[in-house]
Amino acid sequence: MSAQEPRTVTVTGAGGQIGYALLFRIASGAVFGPGTPVRLRLLEIPAGLKAAEGTALELQDCAFAALDSVEVTENAARAFDGTNVALLVGARPRGPGMERGDLLSANGAIFGPQGAAINAGAADDVRVLVVGNPANTNALIAAAHAPDVPAERFTAMTRLDHNRALAQLAGTLDVPVASIGNIIIWGNHSATQVPDISHGVLTGADGAQRPLPDALAEALGGAGKVATWLDETFIPRVAKRGAEIIEVRGSSSAASAAAAAIDHVRDWVRGTTGSWTSAAVLSDGSYGVPRGLVSSFPVNSRDGAWEIQQGLSVAADVRARIEGSVRELEEERDMVKSLGLV
Numbered sequence: 001m002s003a004q005e006p007r008t009v010t011v012t013g014a015g016g017q018i019g020y021a022l023l024f025r026i027a028s029g030a031v032f033g034p035g036t037p038v039r040l041r042l043l044e045i046p047a048g049l050k051a052a053e054g055t056a057l058e059l060q061d062c063a064f065a066a067l068d069s070v071e072v073t074e075n076a077a078r079a080f081d082g083t084n085v086a087l088l089v090g091a092r093p094r095g096p097g098m099e100r101g102d103l104l105s106a107n108g109a110i111f112g113p114q115g116a117a118i119n120a121g122a123a124d125d126v127r128v129l130v131v132g133n134p135a136n137t138n139a140l141i142a143a144a145h146a147p148d149v150p151a152e153r154f155t156a157m158t159r160l161d162h163n164r165a166l167a168q169l170a171g172t173l174d175v176p177v178a179s180i181g182n183i184i185i186w187g188n189h190s191a192t193q194v195p196d197i198s199h200g201v202l203t204g205a206d207g208a209q210r211p212l213p214d215a216l217a218e219a220l221g222g223a224g225k226v227a228t229w230l231d232e233t234f235i236p237r238v239a240k241r242g243a244e245i246i247e248v249r250g251s252s253s254a255a256s257a258a259a260a261a262i263d264h265v266r267d268w269v270r271g272t273t274g275s276w277t278s279a280a281v282l283s284d285g286s287y288g289v290p291r292g293l294v295s296s297f298p299v300n301s302r303d304g305a306w307e308i309q310q311g312l313s314v315a316a317d318v319r320a321r322i323e324g325s326v327r328e329l330e331e332e333r334d335m336v337k338s339l340g341l342v
């Protein structure tokens, strides 16, 4: 691909709040760089079409040099035809009295047909990021309906959790976010997710690097304090940040979710350098996560493909948490299997 070749990006749920925060950044060149023209396809259901059309008008009014075209549609075949990047944001939220099975079933009715439409019409290099919850299992459902697309092209977003963890650490240590690297989110994008700082690295202004646990021990007053801080403050704060945002803001995370989606796709397409990041990708059995689940791992992106960072030691307490989160993913997978969705 030359830098100038137009790229087609499909965003589902384009009339929603994440869509509104996401589309302008894609159109401004934040994913592919300002030199690559972008064709946007906005997929919505009838209830969201007007909002998406309004967003499309505003996108035109931004006169972004990188924006080649915007099209709004409620037709999945049209939306995914020739698409290079599909951001599956629109999902069915959990309604009052809805059980997990009902939620998975309602989302199966969305992500199954969208996976099939991707299979039928997307570009050969299509990359899919599922944002809509339950994101990991929705990615599994979409992949199951796209047998001709390599399953590793279906990913789910845990970058927001990763970025939230970075922000908490930077605030606690009073250092720039960019000075922290190699933290990890393992498992499911849910309250069982496992933020892990044990391999984290802090780079000082002089370029010297030190282990993040050592820096935390110094800041908090001893290694024993770090363990308590991780258990009682850091992990719950990161895992429950979504609820905190809803409580304070009055609605769920939107701009930060959009920024994380941009980070995920940009790194996937253009590569990671230095630190690894976190993404929910197809498990190849690494770290004891059963093959075939879409689970969050430490990942690097090289030549347009995610690779799971290998060879990291995992402490017993972190491993126990990962097993809990993976059990939840297995339960979700078993449920969608029993519902005939995969």
Ligand code: NAX
Binding pocket: 012, 013, 014, 015, 016, 017, 018, 019, 043, 044, 045, 047, 048, 089, 090, 091, 092, 093, 110, 130, 131, 132, 133, 135, 157, 158, 159, 160, 161, 189, 242, 252, 253, 254, 257
């Ligand atoms: P909104 O309710 O604002 O927007 C969702 C939009 O999707 C609506 O306009 C709706 O009409 C549309 N939609 C529903 N079904 C569709 C379908 N079949 N095809 C196309 N469009 C469809 O939600 P928003 O705040 O934008 O959140 C979207 C999703 O992101 C939710 O599932 C939410 O739970 C999830 N999130 C995931 C995060 C993550 O880190 N993975 C974090 C943020 C967010 O909570």
